[in-house]
Amino acid sequence: MDIANPSEEHLMLREMVRDWTNEYVEPQAFEHDKHERFNLELLRSMGELGLLGISAPEKYGGAGLDATACTIVHEELSASDPGFALAYLAHSMLFVNNLAYNGTEAQKVRILPKVCSGEWIGAMAMSEPDAGTDVLGLSTTAVQQDDGTWVINGRKMWITNGCIDDKGTPADVVWVYAKTGTDERGRVQMSTFLVEAGMPGYSVGQKIFDKTGMRASNTAELVFDNCIVPADNIVGSPGESLIHMMGNLELERLTLAAMALGIARRSLDEMNKYATERTAFKSQIRDFGQMQRYIGESWAKYRAMRAYIYDTANNLTIGTAGQRLDSDGVKLFATTAAKEIADAAMQVMGGYGYVAEYHVERLWRDSKLLEIGGGTLESHQKNITRDLFKDSEAINR
Numbered sequence: 498m499d500i501a502n503p504s505e506e507h508l509m510l511r512e513m514v515r516d517w518t519n520e521y522v523e524p525q526a527f528e529h530d531k532h533e534r535f536n537l538e539l540l541r542s543m544g545e546l547g548l549l550g551i552s553a554p555e556k557y558g559g560a561g562l563d564a565t566a567c568t569i570v571h572e573e574l575s576a577s578d579p580g581f582a583l584a585y586l587a588h589s590m591l592f593v594n595n596l597a598y599n600g601t602e603a604q605k606v607r608i609l610p611k612v613c614s615g616e617w618i619g620a621m622a623m624s625e626p627d628a629g630t631d632v633l634g635l636s637t638t639a640v641q642q643d644d645g646t647w648v649i650n651g652r653k654m655w656i657t658n659g660c661i662d663d664k665g666t667p668a669d670v671v672w673v674y675a676k677t678g679t680d681e682r683g684r685v686q687m688s689t690f691l692v693e694a695g696m697p698g699y700s701v702g703q704k705i706f707d708k709t710g711m712r713a714s715n716t717a718e719l720v721f722d723n724c725i726v727p728a729d730n731i732v733g734s735p736g737e738s739l740i741h742m743m744g745n746l747e748l749e750r751l752t753l754a755a756m757a758l759g760i761a762r763r764s765l766d767e768m769n770k771y772a773t774e775r776t777a778f779k780s781q782i783r784d785f786g787q788m789q790r791y792i793g794e795s796w797a798k799y800r801a802m803r804a805y806i807y808d809t810a811n812n813l814t815i816g817t818a819g820q821r822l823d824s825d826g827v828k829l830f831a832t833t834a835a836k837e838i839a840d841a842a843m844q845v846m847g848g849y850g851y852v853a854e855y856h857v858e859r860l861w862r863d864s865k866l867l868e869i870g871g872g873t874l875e876s877h878q879k880n881i882t883r884d885l886f887k888d889s890e891a892i893n894r
């Protein structure tokens with residue numbers, strides 16, 4: 498059994514995405530990274546392939562596919578261009594999937610067809626200048642007015658797809674978390690809002706330049722300055738954000754791990770080819786024991802990542818929380834493994850590995866973000882340790 502392609506449909510999806518990636522993503526990756534430019538049109542064109550709403554139900558314009566399909570697409574895109582893959586993830590996992598599983602019927606009918614086709618680009622805004630891991634430490638507020646509308650004030654930081662060009666054009670729609678009060682025990686009550694381009698008071702503060710990696714995706718600061726949001730744009734009821742967040746974070750972490758897998762696979766492929774082509778001291782460098790250690794260990798790590806990631810994907814039901822132990826586990830393991838494999842590739846490739854033309858220096862830079870975004874390594878360590886305290890039987894199952 499091939500755990501990464503458990504059905505004929507999954508295999509066909511992988512082949513389709515791989516061919517498309519080779520034809521359209523690979524040729525633009527170098528230039529977009531170099532100039533820190535997001536390829537908006539390329540992302541929009543994925544709507545025609547049915548990939549922008551990959552996990553959304555078909556009745557709203559989605560493809561209705563499972564977590565394994567989402568994993569396959571992220572792995573394939575990331576093997577070529579992790580920055581572009583991150584923009585895809587922010588749109589299709591952080592926005593579209595969130596709306597598909599947590600939005601009201603009216604919100605889904607109105608917005609999902611637009612984001613599934615690529616007419617609208619979506620983003621998700623949780624992090625703030627002063628609150629990242631400490632989600633409940635957020636300071637963005639939303640206050641309901643007598644006419645039912647909400648007024649949002651605050652700033653969001655590091656938002657992928659927060660702007661869609663270099664002129665500061667905001668995303669068409671953003672999934673925004675804001676504080677709406679405290680509950681009877683004094684705990685922060687957090688609520689979710691759909692903020693759309695053109696709503697008064699919503700703007701891009703800045704596009705963030707000079708990132709280490711993921712330069713082909715746009716990262717922005719968003720400003721909500723007395724931003725007026727219609728009553729219909731709250732998602733569910735006030736105080737439900739944690740439910741939305743927890744369910745969606747599991748798929749987010751799995752697909753970030755899938756991006757790490759793409760980086761690892763490509764790095765391994767590049768170092769393996771190079772070790773055959775390059776000679777030194779009248780030998781292929783693959784004959785040297787120290788080179789064999791880089792290649793051999795990278796292969797074993799890659800295979801371990803692949804098995805754990807697809808085992809988790811095959812067991813993850815989208816839209817239900819409760820699989821955090823492994824969604825944290827795969828992201829914790831795979832992101833660092835990808836960084837190590839990209840580093841090994843660079844070492845095997847010597848000076849050539851250090852320049853952009855040979856790809857791995859870009860993968861190496863991109864891989865670092867995966868240890869930070871969508872939850873830091875430390876947050877995964879904390880979650881896993883906490884969950885194993887609550888359910889120690891998970892170890893023996």
Ligand SMILES: Cc1cc2nc3c(=O)[nH]c(=O)nc-3n(C[C@H](O)[C@H](O)[C@H](O)COP(=O)(O)OP(=O)(O)OC[C@H]3O[C@@H](n4cnc5c(N)ncnc54)[C@H](O)[C@@H]3O)c2cc1C
Nearest residue numbers: 621622623624628629630655656657869870871872873875
């Ligand atoms: C390129 C990029 C794209 C991003 N895209 C998005 C996006 O689309 N939407 C979005 O909402 N956010 C996004 N983020 C933000 C990202 O999710 C945060 O950077 C991340 O969650 C960490 O938050 P922080 O940067 O505020 O760091 P902090 O939370 O301040 O952490 C700093 C350090 O302290 C550690 N730390 C914090 N708390 C604990 C603890 N309890 N125990 C042990 N260690 C702890 C952390 O692990 C870390 O090492 C993006 C970030 C980047 C860089």
